[in-house]
Amino acid sequence: MNINGSDLIKACSAIGAGLAVIAGIGPGVGQGIAAGHGASAVGRNPGAQGKIMATMLLGQAVAETTGLYGLLVAMLLLFVQPLS
């Protein structure tokens, strides 16, 4: 079995893509915190559920962005292959 340079680069790109999506940890924690605080806010003031829901979803979507950047890096490494 002989491995040449381009095979090595492809394998390392796959490993790099796997490492890049570790970025999903941060948004997961952030969205969980936002959802938890949203739930406690609804518990305190059930009348404002609509506004709390809208604010929570907006904040979660903004927090999601960093995780999506990790996803994009992984997609670029896998499908565009800028290094090979």
Added chain:
Amino acid sequence: MNQAILLSSSNQNIDFMVHGLTKFKLFGQTIYITTTHVCVFIVMMVLLIFSIVAHVKLKKAEDVPKGFQNVVEFIVELLNMMVNGSMGRWAPKFVNYISTLFIFILFSNISGLLGLRPPTADYGTTFALGIMTFILIHFNQFKHQSGKQIWTDMCSPLPPWLPIWFPINLISEIAVPISLSLRLFANILSGTVMMALVYGLLTAVAKIWPAALHVYFDLFSGAIQTYVFCMLTMTYIAQACESEE
């Protein structure tokens, strides 16, 4: 077309890329007509036919709405409420643009249900929308605020005669349309990729349950991202319109 290095080894045909359908030469450049163009055209046609029918129907509107008129009034009231809720007194000027944006992005996102490749899963589409937001923000900023105030804002944590923070604020201004468009693009693209993986790799067992995934990835995620895009656009524009005195 670069195939996936992990997926090209399997025999199943996994396809979620943008494909060029035909190409032509313009000023020495080769321009492709891609699947995105076709899907945008289909979405546009559907919206155009819907709006023409709504226009004709509302020509002879009744006092007590029923049927189709009910649906149209419901949509318009919902969008009006959303724009009024977050833009306040600037709402009447922007409600048409934001509503158009909302309906277009929503239809683009859920067109994955109809077998199209969602047009918003192409960075060209979402970047165009982001650029439009960027232009609106800065047009309204120059219209409603004085040059001195804009300069003070750009040097914001430090006094205006010490523009050390100016480059950093400039980068954060330029990052607005990029992050806005990348957020929409990456969400829809991830949904498309997940569905393609389910259908391509689990062909034997993908019978009925992918419908639940469609509800999440296409309907829920698409609607949330539409809402977020429009909400952020409105927030930025309203912020640019406010002059502080």
